Amino acid sequence: MTTREWSTVDYYDVLGVARDASPATILTRYRALARELHPDARPADPESAERFKKVTAAYRVLGDADTRADYDHHRSGVADRELLRRSDAKTVGVGAGGQRAPRLLTTRRSARWAVAGGVVCFALGIVASTLVVALQRHDAELKRRGVAAIATVVERDGGRRLEFTTADGTVVDAKEPLKTGTGRATVGSEVDIRYDPDDPSEVVTTEGKGARNITLWIVAVKLLVGGVFFVVLGARRLRLAF
DSSP states (O other): OOHHHHHHOOHHHHHTOOTTOOHHHHHHHHHHHHHHHOTTTOTTOHHHHHHHHHHHHHHHHHTSHHHHHHHHHHHHOOTHHHHHHHHHHHHTOBOGGGOBOOOSOOSHHHHHHHHHHHHHHHHHHHHHHHHHHHHHHHHHHHHHHOEEEEEEEEEETTEEEEEEEOTTSOEEEEEOOOOOSSOOOOTTOEEEEEEOSSOTTOEEESSOOHHHHHHHHHHHHHHHHHHHHHHHHHHHHHHSOO
């Protein structure tokens, strides 16, 4: 069902009900018309078959609360509709061949999904930002009070590990810290680390973490900005008529 058809067809008139008719009234009326106009009831009447199709299409729109609300908004002809079209002309742009790209969020349901998705993205952005800050603080603290050592990059069970000996002679097999970007040490090479004297399995490499931190912050910022964008866009669509 297209919004162009919504502009030209009065589904309330097709069903013969008032605009403020209750869902029960609409259902009752549809059932009565469907029984009367069904092709099996009037096999030799093509006009009844055509009207049956129109009645069914009308009920598909008016029988669903969300779709009915979208239809009513579309038919209301509020002044904000022209403002919305002008805004779309600026933000959506024109596609290949001079054709305008389709407008996003054409129903209230899709607008509500945009708001919900934006809230989730923003929440994930906050969580990601918190984790990045915590990771940076953890690395800084471990570098400050950690014990220096030289570890060997080894591979066990399909994963990379750091193996080193502590000051008291204990051999430790620690997880390799998260790293992004290029320049990753090859298996068998030695790297400078600092380990937590209270928990030697907690290690940090002495190399810079700038590339890793930048990558993680980019992810966090994208989630925050994307979340705000979808919340604002969805809320705006909910305020304006479709």
